[in-house]
Amino acid sequence: MQILPTSDRVTIVAHATTARSACPSCGVASPRVHSYYVRTLADLPWQGRVAALQIRARRFRCANADCQRQVFAERLPEMAGPWARRSERLAEAQRHIGLALGGAAGTRLATRLAMPVSGPTLLRLVATTKLPASPPPRVIGIDEWAWRRGLNYGTIVCDLERQQTVELLPDRNAETVATWLRQHPSVEVIARDRSSVFGRAIREGAPDATEVADRWHLLHNLGDALWAAIGRHRGAVAAALTVVDTPPGTPAQEAPRVIGTTGPTLDALRRQRSDERQARYTAMRRLHEESVPARLIAPALGMSQRTVERWLTAGGAPEHRRPPVASMLDPFRRFLEQRWAADGLTASGYRGLGSEIDYVKVGDELQMFGRGGDYLV
Ligand SMILES: [Zn+2]
Structure with missing residues (x-):
């Protein structure tokens, strides 16, 4: 191993010490080195300097005569994935920066911390974050959800027992929802709105599940029913x-x-x-x-600053x-x-x-x- 420092970078030259490497196709360990190549991996910073590992990596011949693969590159399972250009521990640190700050701000902080990474890469790392495993949902709620309000809508699926979002489906089509339901046979109870689309999806994807109306939609239905029922007899009620x-x-x-x-x-x-x-x-x-600014009057009177400003401009409290x-x-x-x-x-x-x-x-x-x-x- 060798360390090559410059004013702002550190390069660590290293190689794997194992004599053999296992073929990724057949799993048989082979000692037969075919050739060498240099693999560079970005790594966690060292003393505030950008660090990289320069690994003298080997290609091996597969020792298994029956294997399709003749030559394979040695794997560095604890260091990095087969095609990765950054060490797993650097990816982990950058992923956390991305999760906290997103692309542009994350890039600025990561660069400042000597772990430079582009915005798109940071977002890719965030997107490949493994979600914590959660038990299969039993009681779910499905409803429309706006990717962009008024423009395009998806479907949100929530685990009502754990009060967690379990899925954001890209659209609100019955087929999409039905497919998801078929993939999740653990679902027993589904709360939904009055939309016939979700009704159809449930009939196709989870015909045995119990459908329930959620409280909000139940009240909404009740309001509509009352409106229709009483509206017809309005004259009679007024007369009474x-x-x-x-x-x-x-x-x-x-x-x-x-x-x-x-x-x-x-x-x-x-x-x-x-x-x-x-x-x-x-x-x-x-x-x-007394020249007290509106932003101080507002909390003193328990009002919003905007209301205070509006009343002062209008010269009085608006009459409703x-x-x-x-x-x-x-x-x-x-x-x-x-x-x-x-x-x-x-x-x-x-x-x-x-x-x-x-x-x-x-x-x-x-x-x-x-x-x-x-x-x-
Ligand atoms: Zn093999």
Whole structure:
């Protein structure tokens, strides 16, 4: 072995010390050296200098007369793969840099650390990272997933028991999903949306699996069904509520089921919120006149900096107005008011339908928010 240092590089000249090498085709060890060649491997840096191994490698003749292969290059199993141009330990270090920083930034850091590598190579190293083995999934969820929103979509497969993504399929075709399911016979339960595509994929790829609707899609379906069912009888519901609204003392045909309103009414809540906003604006204005910057006013008032700037520009808190269109919720407004009073649901939010999925927000209008966008109930 020989070490050849220069100001910024170190070259280590070395050779394998084993007398024999095993043929990669038949596995028989051969002592018969055919020829020599020089193999260069980039290696981990030495004292801040770029290091390379210059290996005097051998070609061997296969000792097995029945083997197809006559000559083979000796393998360096613990050092590097057969065609690799970097040692395994350097590849490992560069792979970690790539995982942490990606191509361009990774290249800059690796060069600074005397392990120069190009961006594309770094990304290739990242792409060949072996994923930790995970047990075969039993309960999965499949859904659409955007490689680029609005442009192209793939399919995401999640292990719902381990809460891990197990696969990103390149498209959202039934055939692709069915093929994946056939390759994963361990799947017993599949949560999916209403898409007929996934339904078909499951029938083809995992006909014995139990299909379930996930919570979000279940609520979404329920909302649609309610919309269709109640929408048809809107006139009748409005007429029924007119009876409830009849002032006491008015003779009625039959005693209506009067829903109590012991708590604050929507109008009272609205006034209260308006007063609160006004108070906030006054405080904001005062701080602003004391030359406190918006970025400091925002945390003090529990608002975003953008809102503070908007209010200051507008010269006041914006007044929220109810949209002129009648809401589907109008028939239930009184019922909801009663619920706020009785159950202490706050006027600003209700988060009861699912931890991360939907909630009904009561501002000036009532809205249900879902992951797929917000929609008015
Ligand atoms: Zn052989």
